Amino acid sequence: GENVEQHPSTLSVQEGDSAVIKCTYSDSASNYFPWYKQELGKRPQLIIDIRSNVGEKKDQRIAVTLNKTAKHFSLHITETQPEDSAVYFCAASFGYALNFGKGTSLLVTP
Amino acid sequence: DTGVSQDPRHKITKRGQNVTFRCDPISEHNRLYWYRQTLGQGPEFLTYFQNEAQLEKSRLLSDRFSAERPKGSFSTLEIQRTEQGDSAMYLCASSYRSSRGLNTEAFFGQGTRLTVV
Secondary structure (H helix, E strand, C coil), X not given: XXXXXXECCEEEEECCCCEEEEEEECCCCCCEEEEEEECCCCXXXXXXXXXXXXXXXXXXXXXXXXXXCCCEEEEEXXXXXXHHCEEEEEEEXXXXXXXXCCCEEEEEEC | CCCCEEECCEEEECCCCCEEEEEECCCCCCEEEEEEECCXXXXXXXXXXXXXXXXXXXXXXXXXXXXXXXXXXXXXXXXXXXXXXXXXXXXXXXXXXXXXXXXXXXEECCCEEEEEC
């Protein structure tokens, strides 16, 4: 599959601050962009996703933006809480499957 | 837990041995995926089934790897002549695609952690 680049690889924020994770993709055919949260030793779990016909989607403290022209999409978490600490993966569809970024380890300190 | 289940959760094997993992997807899901995840990396696509048909395989997938989904329900992933580089977490995921082409999200299992010694 095509590459998905994700930045930063680690992110430390104070409780209540916002966190932003950015991803770029190379496959112009990608049309589905999910974000997964993975806590240590647990399965990846979908937190939000966006399809290519939409530029922004929000679900409570989490939002995702997509710029198809520039081939980049971002995850925004507002009012971060310690339980938001985890590894976050972006992904872009290719064919029937997903290409994942390498992950961002988010630490929210009280 | 009525989600995707995988068995075993952990497997330690000696180099050169064969191993087989099982995945039971969410019952109504017609799509099943296998991914591999190593420490500090995102899941890497291995192969994909639509019902019982294996429709796509990663070009990175060695011929020592084979997957089946004989009745369109559970799936098995077999690794023959294991190597130390095969040590990883093997994740299964499933989703549903309707006849109208609408897809649900992919739900992941807990994974099988393989250690080759």
